[in-house]
Amino acid sequence: MACWYGLYFLFQAILIPVICLRNDPQSPLVVSWRDQISKAMPVLESMGQLNPTALRCLGVIRSLCGTYLDPSMDGWGRPTEESPQTPLASLYPLMWPTLEMAQLDGVDSILQESTIMDFMNQLPGLE
Numbered sequence: 001m002a003c004w005y006g007l008y009f010l011f012q013a014i015l016i017p018v019i020c021l022r023n024d025p026q027s028p029l030v031v032s033w034r035d036q037i038s039k040a041m042p043v044l045e046s047m048g049q050l051n052p053t054a055l056r057c058l059g060v061i062r063s064l065c066g067t068y069l070d071p072s073m074d075g076w077g078r079p080t081e082e083s084p085q086t087p088l089a090s091l092y093p094l095m096w097p098t099l100e101m102a103q104l105d106g107v108d109s110i111l112q113e114s115t116i117m118d119f120m121n122q123l124p125g126l127e
Helices: 004-023 030-047 053-069 085-089 099-103 109-121
Strands: none
Touching: 004 030, 004 053, 030 053
16 A cells, blocks of 8 residues: 555646646647656656556556657647547546545455556556
8 A cells, every 4th residue: 555645646736737738739739748658657666666556557648648659749749549538437437436435434455556556457568
């Protein structure tokens, strides 16, 4: 359970600039979004020493960003051909735990890990 809450909130927070970058790679804010993502990635990597799920979250970020993180692509990137809601829909289990989970006092770390792992196992290429 080490660093689980930090991982949970950092992962959710970094999804905002990731989705913005994917959906509007020609925005004047691209440099700021890349900077935010680039600062979070080493933190996720260091959290991986305490919680292996952090490395899977890092893999998700890298997978979602792909070439959008490459500064040489400024002005050339095309927006994804998906709704901004598409990537978020598959992330809901992480962002909004079920009511039963939220009502448990002293939630077991296995239950928390299970929610994240269920999501991670659905992602292609991260098995």
